[in-house]
Amino acid sequence: MDASTEAENLDQKIMDQMELIRKEIEESVPLLSHKEDIASLAKEYPPDDAIYQGKIRSLYSSYRWIRRTRRDGNCFYRAFGISLMEMLKQNPDEYHRVYKVIEESKDRLIELGYQAFIIEDFHQTVLTLLKNVRKDDCTNDELVEWFNDRDLSNYFVVYFRLLTSAHLKTNAEFFENFIDGYQSVKDFCSYEVEPIGKESDHIHAIALTGFLNTAIEIVYLNHTDDDLSKHRFPEHSAPQFTLLYRPGHYDVLYK
Amino acid sequence: MLNFNLLTELQRKPTEGFSAGLQDDDIFKWAVMIIGPPDTPFEGGFFKAHLDFPRDYPQRPPVMQFQTKIYHPNVDKDGKVCISILHEPGEDKFGYEKSSERWRPIHTVETILLSVISMLADPNDESPANIDAAKDWRENKEKFKRLVAQCVRESQTSYD
Numbered sequence: 001m002d003a004s005t006e007a008e009n010l011d012q013k014i015m016d017q018m019e020l021i022r023k024e025i026e027e028s029v030p031l032l033s034h035k036e037d038i039a040s041l042a043k044e045y046p047p048d049d050a051i052y053q054g055k056i057r058s059l060y061s062s063y064r065w066i067r068r069t070r071r072d073g074n075c076f077y078r079a080f081g082i083s084l085m086e087m088l089k090q091n092p093d094e095y096h097r098v099y100k101v102i103e104e105s106k107d108r109l110i111e112l113g114y115q116a117f118i119i120e121d122f123h124q125t126v127l128t129l130l131k132n133v134r135k136d137d138c139t140n141d142e143l144v145e146w147f148n149d150r151d152l153s154n155y156f157v158v159y160f161r162l163l164t165s166a167h168l169k170t171n172a173e174f175f176e177n178f179i180d181g182y183q184s185v186k187d188f189c190s191y192e193v194e195p196i197g198k199e200s201d202h203i204h205a206i207a208l209t210g211f212l213n214t215a216i217e218i219v220y221l222n223h224t225d226d227d228l229s230k231h232r233f234p235e236h237s238a239p240q241f242t243l244l245y246r247p248g249h250y251d252v253l254y255k
Numbered sequence: 256m257l258n259f260n261l262l263t264e265l266q267r268k269p270t271e272g273f274s275a276g277l278q279d280d281d282i283f284k285w286a287v288m289i290i291g292p293p294d295t296p297f298e299g300g301f302f303k304a305h306l307d308f309p310r311d312y313p314q315r316p317p318v319m320q321f322q323t324k325i326y327h328p329n330v331d332k333d334g335k336v337c338i339s340i341l342h343e344p345g346e347d348k349f350g351y352e353k354s355s356e357r358w359r360p361i362h363t364v365e366t367i368l369l370s371v372i373s374m375l376a377d378p379n380d381e382s383p384a385n386i387d388a389a390k391d392w393r394e395n396k397e398k399f400k401r402l403v404a405q406c407v408r409e410s411q412t413s414y415d
Contacts, residue, residue: 018345073345114361118260154314158313158314158361162361191356194361197343198344198357
């Protein structure tokens, strides 16, 4: 066996292993969980990890529940999506405003060069979801179920990724300063925003909240500072819902 | 989920450089013909390929496989096209650079084939699927051109 075939075989083994791990995760964690007691977070970290345990205790004072998302690179959009729908269900004025933004978003995407026939299905899927939210008998459980339907859920993710792109591209002059390693905002969107499964960062949160004109808070649970840090998008706004960020992952927090 | 994108695209007018139709009556199986781009070693060739779409297209990319023999760094020995946009993020069989462009659900048959045409004109020898072809392309252009010319000739005789 020559060196290159050996290397290829090793690559294949590593890939098979990765695929197995991916499947295991997929089967053990739903795309979106039901609400769990926030206390369940503490069990994920060693009891003697003073920084994490301390931060988790201070989370208890403000939040009662956590809704977990699968770690598949789309967690930000699913966490954002369910929170947005739950908020809209409670708030008719916001509902009508956001519905209009989404309804008109297709034309904005077409103006930006996206092909109508390719975005149509994604747009319709999100509009159908919004129409369901409006119905009196729509329960939170039904929304969670919707987000656990892989096809529907991914169509939502695809469309919200496009909205994120749209805001970045429309405000390219501003965002150009924050896209290290990319020639243009357009490239950044093609490489880091639009592919399903690409993880999201600060800049994605700024762009999506900017497009929808919604306000969110992200609580950061990491090893860096002594206290929990919280960021609002946009800054100084009154948040409509809260996400929990841990390095590489977003979940939902509830009071 | 029924896929209307593929149906819609099937009815659109053809684009320069390639033609496309269904293999059978199955909307998920396309047969395409790529014309070797001018000013490249592939000029004059008529390369047949199949595009197999997964049931969850466009969430996931199709697989493209040449039916005509083609010697190219990014086409493996079975004819499979191995370019990063036909792979989802995280799939790294060919050691694509971290920042390489991955599959996006807004790609269409047209944009895929345009990428393949640009791949013919400009091979990526950093993450090759055919190591011999990558080596020849890098170190022995004359040999590379000769082997490609053979494929071009064969593609012309098998095309009728």
